[in-house]
Amino acid sequence: MAELRNCPSCGEFFNYTGVRDVCYNCVQKEEELYQIVYKFLRKRENRAATVERIVEATGVQEELLYKWVRKNRLQPAMFPNLGYPCDNCGRLTTKGKLCDQCADELKSDLRTFEAAKEFRANIAKSERGTYLSERNK
Template identity: 80%
Template sequence: MAEIRNCPSCGEFFNYTGIRDVCYKCSQKEEEMYQIVYRFLRKRENRAATVDRIVEATGVDKELLFKWVRKGRLHPAVFPNLGYPCDNCGRLTKKGKLCESCVTELKSDLRTFEAAKEFRESIEKSERLTYLADKEKNKK
């Protein structure tokens, strides 16, 4: 079901169907820019171009370039210096929302948290057992 939205690029109203996130006119402009970028990257000497170099040479907006990489229109496997910013630290990543460094750090923090939680639970369990043992001694 379509809904009326404002185009984030030009502000015009358009029917959002879930396919495009901008209006038809802006979508056409984006497609023209994509073709320019793709033609630039198809040249052998430009395949290893960085994001900044592509922006400088083609005039495309960085965010638009990131959007195409995120959606899989430009593949980092083919163009090795492409990526999009990590949601946590801003470094370029090629898959997911977080870069490898942030994923590793997050996993480490989770392991530390889990170990601390297990330690607290073992302490509480031993305190309960000690309390119950002391209670049994006092009954006699």
């Protein structure tokens, strides 16, 4: 079922169905901009262009480039210097929400937490051990 929303780009009302996040007119404008960027990147000398270079040459906003990379319309395998910002640190990444460094750091923190939790459980278990009283001697 469609939901009535305001387009984040132009402010017009549109039926949001979960497929597109902007109105029809803005989708058309984005598609025209995508074709400009794609035509620019298809040239051999531009395939290794950075996000900043693409913005400078085509006039497209960085957020649109990031959106297209996230949706795999512009694939980092074909254009190696493209990516989108990590949700944690802002470094460019090509998969997931976190860059490799932040993901590794998170995994390390989780391993440390699990080891500390296991250590505390072992301490608690050993404190519940059997104690000898004077009567049992």
